[in-house]
Amino acid sequence: MRAVDPTIKIGVVVTPGDDSYANYSTHPATNLRTGQPHNGWTPVLLATLKSLGVTPDFLIHHRYPQNPGGESDQGLLLSSSGWAADAATLRQEISDYFGAGGSAMELVCTENNSVSSNPGKQSVSLVGGLFYADSLAQLMQTELNGLFWWNFQNGGFNLTGNTNSSLYGWRLYGDYGVAEAITNFPPYYTSKLMKNFAQTGDKVIAASSDYILLSTYAARRQNGSLTILAINKDPSNTATGQVSVTGFVPASFGQVYSYGIPQDNAAQSGIGSPDVAQSALSGVGASFSYSFAPYSATVLSLYPAPATLTATLNPADATQLVLQLQGQGGVPYVIQSSSNLVAWTSLSTNTPLGATTVTITNTISVSVPKTFWRAVWQP
Numbered sequence: 548m549r550a551v552d553p554t555i556k557i558g559v560v561v562t563p564g565d566d567s568y569a570n571y572s573t574h575p576a577t578n579l580r581t582g583q584p585h586n587g588w589t590p591v592l593l594a595t596l597k598s599l600g601v602t603p604d605f606l607i608h609h610r611y612p613q614n615p616g617g618e619s620d621q622g623l624l625l626s627s628s629g630w631a632a633d634a635a636t637l638r639q640e641i642s643d644y645f646g647a648g649g650s651a652m653e654l655v656c657t658e659n660n661s662v663s664s665n666p667g668k669q670s671v672s673l674v675g676g677l678f679y680a681d682s683l684a685q686l687m688q689t690e691l692n693g694l695f696w697w698n699f700q701n702g703g704f705n706l707t708g709n710t711n712s713s714l715y716g717w718r719l720y721g722d723y724g725v726a727e728a729i730t731n732f733p734p735y736y737t738s739k740l741m742k743n744f745a746q747t748g749d750k751v752i753a754a755s756s757d758y759i760l761l762s763t764y765a766a767r768r769q770n771g772s773l774t775i776l777a778i779n780k781d782p783s784n785t786a787t788g789q790v791s792v793t794g795f796v797p798a799s800f801g802q803v804y805s806y807g808i809p810q811d812n813a814a815q816s817g818i819g820s821p822d823v824a825q826s827a828l829s830g831v832g833a834s835f836s837y838s839f840a841p842y843s844a845t846v847l848s849l850y851p852a853p854a855t856l857t858a859t860l861n862p863a864d865a866t867q868l869v870l871q872l873q874g875q876g877g878v879p880y881v882i883q884s885s886s887n888l889v890a891w892t893s894l895s896t897n898t899p900l901g902a903t904t905v906t907i908t909n910t911i912s913v914s915v916p917k918t919f920w921r922a923v924w925q926p
Contacts, residue, residue: 564587569585579644596645597645606641608691614662625759673715674716677780687751751764788839799829809840871904881893882920882922897922
């Protein structure tokens with residue numbers, strides 16, 4: 548392939564653990580750090596590639612936390628916490644069996660779903676949708692550079708998978724896809740929800756919860772807003788808690804995006820909307836209370852508090868107006884002017900960095916009797 552196109556990237560499939568899939572008893576690989584031999588798939592693969600002088604561009608991880616017949620809703624929803632360990636284990640194995648020459652290898656996940664084969668009702672249930680959102684949010688906190696859900700469309704329902712009544716959900720079939728020609732499944736809607744949490748160029752930041760069944764994540768958007776993703780993994784209890792924000796001053800209002808039991812029920816009954824719900828958020832502050840419904844994924848979009856703008860004439864040049872913008876670091880503010888407080892013209896966009904004050908000098912015309920100025924945040 549590279550003889551045709553040298554820019555092609557080539558990856559190999561691996562699995563975390565020195566002794567995972569240890570089927571190579573006649574071909575052990577020695578751990579360069581511990582000196583111990585191991586027969587697992589990844590050690591043997593990496594050591595063999597190193598001996599051949601072949602360096603893959605990336606390693607491929609497939610993650611299915613359950614096997615058919617052993618599905619558990621609570622087990623699945625708690626399994627996403629294993630992403631960090633998987634990434635750390637694979638990076639350690641690269642170091643142990645390939646050495647420094649493997650430091651540039653990327654890690655990606657090209658397959659992720661709830662069960663390794665024969666998907667049942669859990670794969671198309673609300674639980675499967677919450678697992679998708681939680682899995683993606685957990686992966687964002689690791690060095691893994693991509694997640695591919697297996698898969699988008701499967702071409703038909705699987706009627707032989709696990710439909711045990713202990714599993715949540717009303718669809719008595721399974722499907723690895725997020726959609727079929729006649730319907731969309733909960734993973735489709737939670738994937739749609741996630742675009743309101745973070746997109747390319749946004750920065751995932753630290754968030755924590757003191758309740759094991761409420762997973763929380765946060766991101767600073769490129770547009771200056773702050774988003775909080777909360778996934779309530781409790782099937783019957785609302786999680787009401789205090790949301791505390793540091794390093795960001797929110798406006799008193801924002802937006803809520805949510806997907807959960809009401810939307811899943813609407814898909815079954817045909818009453819109401821099965822799509823992601825949107826509503827206004829009020830009463831926001833540095834600390835505020837919010838109630839997260841059972842079995843739900845919620846994105847709180849917090850807007851930055853308004854900036855202040857002061858103006859003074861340049862004492863050395865009366866044709867120059869010096870504006871001082873006071874706002875939050877990382878938030879883009881648009882300076883606008885108007886002669887009538889109705890029609891506004893955008894002049895420049897200014898983003899404070901470490902300092903929260905930006906000075907802007909504008910030339911004013913003596914032929915204009917009066918001019919108004921303002922600084923606005925535009926999402």
